[in-house]
């Protein structure tokens with residue numbers, strides 16, 4: 516049974532129990548009376564728990580791992596840690612909670628039918644227990660889910676039966692403070708690729724034929740250049756999670772892949788465009804400095820006339836009205852079933868996902884937004900540059916002798932790479948990116964691991980290139 520249904524049944528069971536005790540006069544103030552000897556204000560208790568308090572008979576039972584690991588299906592191991600760390604935000608450093616030192620947590624990618632073997636380790640010096648609720652699974656919350664004790668490792672296994680994008684998130688301390696843990700950064704996605712691969716993409720076009728306008732549908736192979744965008748909110752007061760702001764939906768910052776304005780120009784692009792690090796080329800560039808290293812904002816680069824696939828998840832508390840300024844979304848897919856084609860905007864509620872397929876027709880600068888103005892102005896603006904539209908950069912790149920890489924790639928990713936945290940692990944239908952640069956809302960350890968895996972630390976590479984060019 517799905518664990519959300521199981522939670523609903525828990526609520527139903529409480530209601531039935533209350534009804535039996537109080538008959539038709541059952542009201543919530545009576546629950547708070549002495550008869551049940553529970554918290555005087557159940558709603559306050561639910562609020563302080565961050566959800567419903569479930570009774571966990573065994574802390575993190577092993578689940579069906581013993582059966583599934585030997586089932587003959589492919590097994591994909593997914594090992595994460597639960598770690599509280601300090602990370603930067605627009606309003607200064609804040610107390611973040613992470614899976615494996617990064618926000619979002621690592622992206623898990625499997626093929627439909629694979630067995631996922633998840634382990635969650637809580638380091639001995641961590642301040643709190645954590646859990647992991649993976650929406651790609653279909654298991655009861657009890658007994659397989661629960662808080663993992665400090666200094667211990669929990670595990671569970673499941674078959675990824677349904678293709679698509681699925682959130683995973685910390686379940687707090689047996690649901691207590693779950694809101695704090697998730698909204699402080701403990702979330703990520705599982706991508707379950709369809710067993711028979713992704714569908715080819717049809718794009719509506721017209722053509723002139725003998726003076727008449729006729730339909731001219733364009734088809735693109737399933738292979739695509741892929742990105743992930745995950746939306747959430749930060750609710751902060753003095754660098755700490757503020758539950759009151761969450762309850763009143765008073766967003767402090769809207770984050771995309773863990774950072775407000777994560778994919779906008781920085782001083783590198785200022786320099787390439789204007790020869791001046793201080794001349795901003797976008798309305799909001801809060802992450803300009805090379806000193807910010809992996810936290811410096813970066814741009815997303817794509818060639819034109821290329822199938823682009825974006826895995827989008829709303830991890831947060833507010834709706835996401837997903838729109839690409841300057842383009843039309845050619846297709847929206849959920850669970851490998853097409854939901855829309857040729858749509859301007861698509862709405863994702865909390866814990867909802869989609870796969871966007873689109874082709875950028877013309878060279879230019881496009882902005883993926885949550886078309887809620889409060890969200891745009893608080894961080895949900897992610898800049899895609901399609902093709903090679905920025906002549907000054909082309910000239911600078913030519914002068915530096917690096918333009919050929921961009922021309923070959925059809926995008927500036929051939930010179931600067933794409934931010935590594937926006938690119939999912941490769942699947943069967945993935946096009947490879949020409950290069951990746953190091954960008955993440957993550958610790959230095961995570962950034963260093965990305966460098967070891969070949970991603971470019973632009974805060975070192977660019978000054979070196981410029982110094983070499985004199």
Ligand SMILES: [Cu+2]
Pocket residue numbers: 597612644645646685686687688696701
């Ligand atoms: Cu947690």
